[in-house]
Amino acid sequence: xxxxxxxxxxxxxxxxxxxxxxxxxxxxxxxxxxxxxxxxxxxxxxxxxxxxxxxxxxxxxxxxxxxxxxxxxxxxxxxxxxxxxxxxxxxxxxxxxxxxxxxxxxxxxxxxxxxxxxxxxxxxxxxxxxxxxxxxxxxxxxxxxxxxxxxxxxxxxxxxxxxxxxxxxxxxxxxxxxxxxxxxxxxxxxxxxxxxxxxxxxxxxxxxxxxxxxxxxxxxxxxxxxxxxxxxxxxxxxxxxxxxxxxxxxxxxxxxxxxxxxxxxxxxxxxxxxxxxxxxxxxxxxxxxxxxxxxxxxxxxxxxxxxxxxxxxxxxxx
Amino acid sequence: xxxxxxxxxxxxxxxxxxxxxxxxxxxxxxxxxxxxxxxxxxxxxxxxxxxxxxxxxxxxxxxxxxxxxxxxxxxxxxxxxxxxxxxxxxxxxxxxxxxxxxxxxxxxxxxxxxxxxxxxxxxxxxxxxxxxxxxxxxxxxxxxxxxxxxxxxxxxxxxxxxxxxxxxxxxxxxxxxxxxxxxxxxxxxxxxxxxxxxxxxxxxxxxxxxxxxxxxxxxxxxxxxxxxxxxxxxxxxxxxxxxxxxxxxxxxxxxxxxxxxxxxxxxxxxxxxxxxxxxxxxxxxxxxxxxxxxxxxxxxxxxxxxxxxxxxxxxxxx
Numbered sequence: 343x344x345x346x347x348x349x350x351x352x353x354x355x356x357x358x359x360x361x362x363x364x365x366x367x368x369x370x371x372x373x374x375x376x377x378x379x380x381x382x383x384x385x386x387x388x389x390x391x392x393x394x395x396x397x398x399x400x401x402x403x404x405x406x407x408x409x410x411x412x413x414x415x416x417x418x419x420x421x422x423x424x425x426x427x428x429x430x431x432x433x434x435x436x437x438x439x440x441x442x443x444x445x446x447x448x449x450x451x452x453x454x455x456x457x458x459x460x461x462x463x464x465x466x467x468x469x470x471x472x473x474x475x476x477x478x479x480x481x482x483x484x485x486x487x488x489x490x491x492x493x494x495x496x497x498x499x500x501x502x503x504x505x506x507x508x509x510x511x512x513x514x515x516x517x518x519x520x521x522x523x524x525x526x527x528x529x530x531x532x533x534x535x536x537x538x539x540x541x542x543x544x545x546x547x548x549x550x551x552x553x554x555x556x557x558x559x560x561x562x563x564x565x566x567x568x569x570x571x572x573x574x575x576x577x578x579x580x581x582x583x584x585x586x587x588x589x590x591x592x593x594x595x596x597x598x599x600x601x602x603x604x605x606x607x608x609x610x611x612x613x614x615x616x617x618x619x620x621x622x623x624x625x626x627x628x629x630x631x632x633x634x635x636x637x638x639x640x641x642x643x644x645x646x647x648x649x650x651x652x653x654x655x656x657x658x659x660x
Numbered sequence: 661x662x663x664x665x666x667x668x669x670x671x672x673x674x675x676x677x678x679x680x681x682x683x684x685x686x687x688x689x690x691x692x693x694x695x696x697x698x699x700x701x702x703x704x705x706x707x708x709x710x711x712x713x714x715x716x717x718x719x720x721x722x723x724x725x726x727x728x729x730x731x732x733x734x735x736x737x738x739x740x741x742x743x744x745x746x747x748x749x750x751x752x753x754x755x756x757x758x759x760x761x762x763x764x765x766x767x768x769x770x771x772x773x774x775x776x777x778x779x780x781x782x783x784x785x786x787x788x789x790x791x792x793x794x795x796x797x798x799x800x801x802x803x804x805x806x807x808x809x810x811x812x813x814x815x816x817x818x819x820x821x822x823x824x825x826x827x828x829x830x831x832x833x834x835x836x837x838x839x840x841x842x843x844x845x846x847x848x849x850x851x852x853x854x855x856x857x858x859x860x861x862x863x864x865x866x867x868x869x870x871x872x873x874x875x876x877x878x879x880x881x882x883x884x885x886x887x888x889x890x891x892x893x894x895x896x897x898x899x900x901x902x903x904x905x906x907x908x909x910x911x912x913x914x915x916x917x918x919x920x921x922x923x924x925x926x927x928x929x930x931x932x933x934x935x936x937x938x939x940x941x942x943x944x945x946x947x948x949x950x951x952x953x954x955x956x957x958x959x960x961x962x963x964x965x966x967x968x969x970x971x972x973x974x975x976x977x978x
Contacts, residue, residue: 412828416827416828416829417828417829425782426784426810426829427781427782427783427784427809427810428782428810429810430805430810430811431801431805431810431811431812431813432784432810432811432812432825432829433812433813434821434824434825434828438824438828440828440829442810445805445810463745464743464745464746465745466744466745466750472792472815473791473792473797473813473815474790474791474792474813474814474815474818475813475814475815475818475821475822475825479791479813480813483749487748487749487763491745492744492745492746492747492748492749492750492760492763493748493749493750494749494750494751495749495751495791495792495793495798496792496793497790497791497792497793500792500793503752503793504793506752506756507750507752507793509734510730510734510735510752510756510758511734511735511744511750511758
C-alpha cells in the first residue's frame with residue numbers, strides 16, 4: 343500500500359465508524375475529568391454515546407465562545423484536565439484562544455496529510471509558517487517530522503535568506519500559505535534565484551483557488567491544500583484524486599445547521615463540528631464557524647473516509 | 661542526586677576522561693566516512709587516538725573556514741556522511757554556515773544546562789530565541805523539552821502578545837538573550853503587565869555581566885548563562901555554584917594557542933576547540949575562534965567536569 347499512509351485510510355467506512363464510536367465513550371469519560379466538560383456533559387452516560395445520533399444530542403462548544411471562556415478560567419477554560427506544564431508547547435491564536443500541543447508524536451495529526459501530498463520519508467521540506475506564538479509552524483513541522491522528513495524552519499519573510507537555504511539544501515517541497523509560495527516563485531523568476539528543487543507543496547491558511555493551483559502546476563509545483571485550525575491541527579486534506587478533502591483519521595466530523603448542533607442532510611452546506619479522540623486534550627463537538635458540505639461517494643485515491651468540499655465560508659457571515 | 665541531571669556529572673574526572681577517550685576512536689571512524697574528514701584524517705589510526713596528547717596532534721578545523729568549505733561542497737562541506745534528509749531540521753547561521761539538527765532526543769545537548777539553571781520537569785519556559793532559519797530557538801526548545809518542560813515558543817519581538825502568553829500561562833522561567841529579558845521586565849514595570857511568574861532564566865547569545873545578573877536577581881529573576889554555538893549546541897553552562905561555566909558531558913574541550921592546535925598550559929587564555937562524540941554529525945577539533953581559559957579546581961556544586969571562565973573575546977581580535 344505505498345500510496346497510503348497506513349491501513350486505517352482504506353478500511354471500510356463501517357469498520358471506521360465502529361472503531362470511532364467504540365472509542366468515544368472513553369474519550370468522553372476523560373473529557374469529563376475537566377471541570378468545564380463535567381458541567382456541560384452532566385447527566386450524560388458516556389457508555390450510551392456510541393452512534394452519530396447519540397453524539398448529535400450532546401451540546402456543541404462554539405469556538406466563538408472560547409476567548410471569553412479561556413479568559414474566565416485561564417489558560418484553557420476548564421476544558422483540559424492535564425497540568426499545563428505536562429504539554430509539549432503552549433500557543434495562542436487570535437481571540438485570544440490558547441492551545442496546548444500534546445507531548446506526543448505528530449500532535450497535530452498531520453503526517454498522513456503530508457504523505458497524501460506526495461512527500462515521503464527523507465524528503466526535505468521548507469516550512470514557511472511562523473513558529474512564534476501561534477501553532478502554524480509547528481503543525482506542519484511536527485507533521486512532516488513524524489513522517490520522517492527533514493524540515494527547514496524558514497518562517498515567513500526573509501526571502502533572501504530563504505533562497506540561500508533553498509539553493510543549498512534543495513528541498514523537495516514547501517509548506518506554507520499559497521500566497522507566500524507564489525511570492526517565492528515570483529521572486530526566484532525575477533532575481534534568477536534557483537527554487538527549482540521545489541516540486542510539491544502542502545498549502546493552508548488561505549483560499550487556494552483552482553486557478554492558482556493550475557498556475558503552480560504550470561510552474562512545476564504540485565500543490566495540495568488542507569483544512570486545519572490552531573485548535574485541532576489537520577482536519578481534512580487533499581489527495582492525488584483532487585476531489586474534495588478527505589477527513590483525517592481518529593476524529594469525527596459532523597456538518598450541522600449553523601448555530602445549532604443538528605446535522606444537515608448529507609450534501610447540504612453546514613457548519614463543521616469536530617470531535618477528537620485524544621484523551622489528553624479532548625474536543626467534544628467543537629463548532630468551528632466554518633462552512634462545508636459532504637461530498638458523496640468515495641475518493642478514487644482509495645481512501646475511504648468521508649470527504650468534504652473544502653472551506654465554503656463562515657457560518658456567521660451567512 | 662536531585663541537584664544533578666544524572667550520575668555522569670559527578671563521576672570522577674579520571675573516569676570521565678577514560679570514557680571520552682575510549683569512545684573517541686569510534687567517532688573518528690564514523691567521521692572518516694565523510695569525504696572531507698577522510699581527507700583530513702588520512703594516515704591517522706583512530707585506535708591510537710585515546711589521549712589528549714594524541715588528539716592534540718590531529719588537525720584543527722577552523723570555524724572561519726566553514727563558509728568557504730560549505731559553499732564548495734554544499735551543504736556541509738563534506739564533513740557529514742549521513743543523507744541530508746535523514747536529519748530532523750536544517751538551519752543556517754551567518755557566514756553562511758549550514759547546520760543539521762540530528763533527529764534524536766536533545767540534539768543540541770542542553771537538557772542538563774536547563775536543569776543546572778534550576779528548571780525541573782513540568783516547568784513552563786518562555787523561549788524568546790528565534791525559531792526561523794537559525795537554530796537558536798530550537799537549541800533551547802529541544803533542551804527544555806528533553807528535560808520535560810513545556811515551552812512557549814515566543815520568539816523575539818511581539819512584546820504585547822508575549823505578555824498575553826506570560827499572564828495566561830504564568831511561565832516559571834525564560835530563555836533568550838539577557839537583553840531581551842531586560843526589555844520584557846522593563847516593559848512590564850512601565851505598562852503594569854504581570855511578568856512576576858518568571859523566577860529564573862537561562863540566557864545566552866550576548867555578554868551577561870555580573871552587574872546585569874545582579875540587577876535581574878534584585879528584580880526576582882535568578883539568571884544563569886551558558887556558552888554555545890549554532891554548530892555545537894550547548895558547550896558549557898553556569899550552575900548554582902556561580903563559578904565559571906561547567907563543560908557539557910559527551911564533548912571534549914581543549915584550550916589552544918590561537919591559530920594553532922597546540923594546547924596552552926592550564927589556566928592560560930586560549931582558543932576553544934571542541935570535539936563532539938556524536939557519530940551522526942561529528943566535529944573533530946572545531947576551533948571556534950572564541951577565547952576562554954580553564955578555571956582550576958572543582959565546582960562547589962558537585963559537578964566534576966572541567967570549568968571554563970566563560971567567553972573572553974575573539975581569537976582573531978587579539
